[in-house]
Amino acid sequence: MKTLLILLGLLLALLLPTHGHDTSVLVFRFQELGDERYQLDYVAPPGSPQGEAPPVLPAHATWEQEPQLPAGPVRLIFATDGKPLSGEDRIVLPWRCSGVLVHAFWRSGETARRFIPRGDEGIVLTIGELRAGVGGTGEAAKRYTLLGVEHMLTGWDHLLFVAGLLLLVKGWRQVVATITTFTLAHSLTLGLSTLGWVKFESGVVEVLIAFSIAVLAVEIIHVSRGQAGITARKPWLVSFLFGLIHGLGFAGVMEDLGLPRQDLPVALLFFNLGVELGQLAMIGLWFAIVKALRAMKLALPLRFAWAPGYALGIIAMVWCLDRAVGLFS
Incomplete structure (x- = not known):
C-alpha cells in the first residue's frame, strides 16, 4: 500500500506545476x-x-x-x-x-x-x-482583486499548504486562529516586499514554500502515529512563520507587474483582498467536501491515517528538489 501511495504521489508531483508563483x-x-x-x-x-x-x-x-x-x-x-x-x-x-x-x-x-x-x-x-x-479606481480594484483570486486558486503550493493546515487543526477555534495568522503574516511580507522594504531572491522563496509544505506533511504523519509536535499543538505559530514566506511569493506577482509607485496602494490592497477571497473559497470548498463525505459515512480507515501526509510530503519534496536544482541552472 505504501509503495502504491508513493507512486501516486510522484505522479501527482509530476502533473502539478513546480512553480506555484508563475504569474505570466x-x-x-x-x-x-x-x-x-x-x-x-x-x-x-x-x-x-x-x-x-x-x-x-x-x-x-x-x-x-x-x-x-x-x-x-x-x-x-x-x-x-x-x-x-x-x-x-x-x-x-x-x-x-x-x-x-x-x-x-x-x-x-x-x-x-x-x-x-x-x-x-x-x-x-x-x-x-x-x-x-x-x-x-473602481475598475482597477476589480482587476487587481480578480488577479489575486486567480493567483491563489491556481497556486498549487499555496493551496496544498492551506490544505495541510486544515488536516492538522481541530475545531473551529483553531481553524480561525490558524488561518487568521497565516493571512496576517503573508499580508505583512506582501506589503513590505512590494514597497521595496524587504527583498529575497525569488528562487530561494520558492524552495522555502515547498519546504513549508513538507514540514506540514511530516507533522501530519506524526499526528497519525500519536506523536503530535509543536506544529500540531500550536498550528497558529507555524502558520504565521511560514505565512511570512508565502507572502514573499505573492509579492512576486506585484513585482512582475512593474507598477509605478502611485499605483501601488490600490494594487496592493485589492490584490491582497483577492488572495483572501480565493483562500476563503478554497476553505469553504474543503469543509463542504468534508461535510458531504461525513453525510455519506465515508472516512479514511484509521490504519491509513498516514496516507495524506505521505502524499503531501512526496509532492512537496519533489517540488523542493526541482526548485533547488533550478537555483543553479
Missing part, C-alpha cells in the same frame, strides 16, 4: 506613430505563448510586414485603412498568460497604464480603455 503577466507597449500607424512592443521568451501567435488586429487594420516572432523583444507595426483607431476597436492577444500591463503612448502626449486580465476570448485591449482618465 506580460508588459505590453502600445504607441501611436501618426498617419494611422501604430507600434506594439513586448517580450516573447523562448517557448512562450506570445512567441507562437501575433496579436489579432481590428478588421480594418493590416500589418506593415508579416509578423516575425523571434524569441526575445518583438516589435510589430500596423496601419489602419483610412481612419484612425476608434474607442470601440479591439486588439486581441490570443495568449494563455494571466493578463498584460499595457503602457499606451499617444501622439498628443497622453499616456495611460492599464492592467487587462485574460477573458473568454483571450486578452482584449479595447482602444478606448487605453486613454488617460479611463478606468478609475
Whole structure:
C-alpha cells in the first residue's frame, strides 16, 4: 500500500506545476506613430505563448510586414485603412498568460497604464480603455482583486499548504486562529516586499514554500502515529512563520507587474483582498467536501491515517528538489 501511495504521489508531483508563483503577466507597449500607424512592443521568451501567435488586429487594420516572432523583444507595426483607431476597436492577444500591463503612448502626449486580465476570448485591449482618465479606481480594484483570486486558486503550493493546515487543526477555534495568522503574516511580507522594504531572491522563496509544505506533511504523519509536535499543538505559530514566506511569493506577482509607485496602494490592497477571497473559497470548498463525505459515512480507515501526509510530503519534496536544482541552472 505504501509503495502504491508513493507512486501516486510522484505522479501527482509530476502533473502539478513546480512553480506555484508563475504569474505570466506580460508588459505590453502600445504607441501611436501618426498617419494611422501604430507600434506594439513586448517580450516573447523562448517557448512562450506570445512567441507562437501575433496579436489579432481590428478588421480594418493590416500589418506593415508579416509578423516575425523571434524569441526575445518583438516589435510589430500596423496601419489602419483610412481612419484612425476608434474607442470601440479591439486588439486581441490570443495568449494563455494571466493578463498584460499595457503602457499606451499617444501622439498628443497622453499616456495611460492599464492592467487587462485574460477573458473568454483571450486578452482584449479595447482602444478606448487605453486613454488617460479611463478606468478609475473602481475598475482597477476589480482587476487587481480578480488577479489575486486567480493567483491563489491556481497556486498549487499555496493551496496544498492551506490544505495541510486544515488536516492538522481541530475545531473551529483553531481553524480561525490558524488561518487568521497565516493571512496576517503573508499580508505583512506582501506589503513590505512590494514597497521595496524587504527583498529575497525569488528562487530561494520558492524552495522555502515547498519546504513549508513538507514540514506540514511530516507533522501530519506524526499526528497519525500519536506523536503530535509543536506544529500540531500550536498550528497558529507555524502558520504565521511560514505565512511570512508565502507572502514573499505573492509579492512576486506585484513585482512582475512593474507598477509605478502611485499605483501601488490600490494594487496592493485589492490584490491582497483577492488572495483572501480565493483562500476563503478554497476553505469553504474543503469543509463542504468534508461535510458531504461525513453525510455519506465515508472516512479514511484509521490504519491509513498516514496516507495524506505521505502524499503531501512526496509532492512537496519533489517540488523542493526541482526548485533547488533550478537555483543553479
